[in-house]
Amino acid sequence: MHDLIRQAEALCQRSGMAFTAPRRRVLEILAASETPMKAYDLISKAGEGGQATKPPTVYRALDFLCQLGLVHRIEQDATFVACNHAGHSHPMALFVCNTCLKATEVAYDEVVPILEKAAEVQGFHLTRLVVEGRGQCRDCALAA
Amino acid sequence: MHDLIRQAEALCQRSGMAFTAPRRRVLEILAASETPMKAYDLISKAGEGGQATKPPTVYRALDFLCQLGLVHRIEQDATFVACNHAGHSHPMALFVCNTCLKATEVAYDEVVPILEKAAEVQGFHLTRLVVEGRGQCRDCALAA
DNA sequence: CCTAGTATGTTATTACATAACACTACCTAC
DNA sequence: GTAGGTAGTGTTATGTAATAACATACTAGG
Ligand SMILES: [Zn+2]
Ligand SMILES: [Zn+2]
Ligand SMILES: [Zn+2]
Ligand SMILES: [Zn+2]
Numbered sequence A, B: 001m002h003d004l005i006r007q008a009e010a011l012c013q014r015s016g017m018a019f020t021a022p023r024r025r026v027l028e029i030l031a032a033s034e035t036p037m038k039a040y041d042l043i044s045k046a047g048e049g050g051q052a053t054k055p056p057t058v059y060r061a062l063d064f065l066c067q068l069g070l071v072h073r074i075e076q077d078a079t080f081v082a083c084n085h086a087g088h089s090h091p092m093a094l095f096v097c098n099t100c101l102k103a104t105e106v107a108y109d110e111v112v113p114i115l116e117k118a119a120e121v122q123g124f125h126l127t128r129l130v131v132e133g134r135g136q137c138r139d140c141a142l143a144a
Numbered sequence C: 001c002c003t004a005g006t007a008t009g010t011t012a013t014t015a016c017a018t019a020a021c022a023c024t025a026c027c028t029a030c
Numbered sequence D: 001g002t003a004g005g006t007a008g009t010g011t012t013a014t015g016t017a018a019t020a021a022c023a024t025a026c027t028a029g030g
Helices: A002-014 A021-032 A039-047 A055-067 A111-121 A138-143 B002-014 B021-032 B039-047 B055-067 B111-121 B138-143
Strands: A071-074 A079-082 A092-097 A103-107 A125-136 B071-074 B079-082 B092-097 B103-107 B125-136
Touching: A002 A021, A021 A039, A021 A055, A021 A071, A021 A079, A039 A055, A055 A071, A071 A092, A092 B111, A103 B111, A111 A125, A111 B092, A111 B103, A111 B111, A111 B125, A125 B111, B002 B021, B021 B039, B021 B055, B021 B071, B021 B079, B039 B055, B055 B071, B071 B092, B111 B125
Parallel strands: A092 A125, B092 B125
Antiparallel strands: A071 A079, A092 A103, A125 B125, B071 B079, B092 B103
């Protein structure tokens, strides 16, 4: 998980952006979490020990990290998860296990042109795509 | 748009469910709307004229209508839109125009097996799929 | 009637997210 | 150096989305 932090430092340096304390803190917490986290859990966690942390601080950090592709927002349930393809920009889907709540990240290049085409048939030009799912992950399937 | 109401009546009758006043009201408002609506706009709108309408009433109606497939929830921005394939149960994607905010509903059967397979490779078994997008719709493209 | 099932009404609360403004650090032009 | 711009944070307050919990009403079956 420390890889991700180093990844972030490098990425920021290259693009002339600051990897500041709150941004680092939020990313560290997310990277250490087994499952996607809700914003307010993140806010409490970030406030543990040090000074109290307020919503805008964390939301700003999340926006930043999401834009860099280091963190993904899961729209289905408004949670956030650290990326495990560190800095990828290829299309990916996030599948959340109903049992253990962990998220599985899956690349799906194949799908994009199909959806783009399907949209284009109706005259719709896609600029952003959200693909998410629910189901059962490998570990939970084996445990059953 | 009245088609949808009749559709709903028929669907409820067949499955022994009640198409009650609040459910009808919510569906009527959504069917009359050009664009997807936020829950609280729906709540205000439902309260116009008659008695005040409170959140749980509308959220319950929305849950009901979503389960029947008469309404879809757009996860990206927590809005709700009446289905225009009335009672379909095939997989569909919802693409929202950045300009006019209208939603375009697109069938995409092709995509499902690909995503299922991609998930299965990682041992993940899909039970629900959310496909959404953003972009520009036909009308707005022509206007530009 | 009575009661189980289904749905609504109402109050209160919880959870998610942002507006607005003050302040700091840093960089660059003059 | 110092004035002004940019980027980022801290803080207060508020806006927006969703649900918990419990009371009440309607309806069909025994
Ligand atoms: Zn990722
Ligand atoms: Zn699992
Ligand atoms: Zn539909
Ligand atoms: Zn449009």
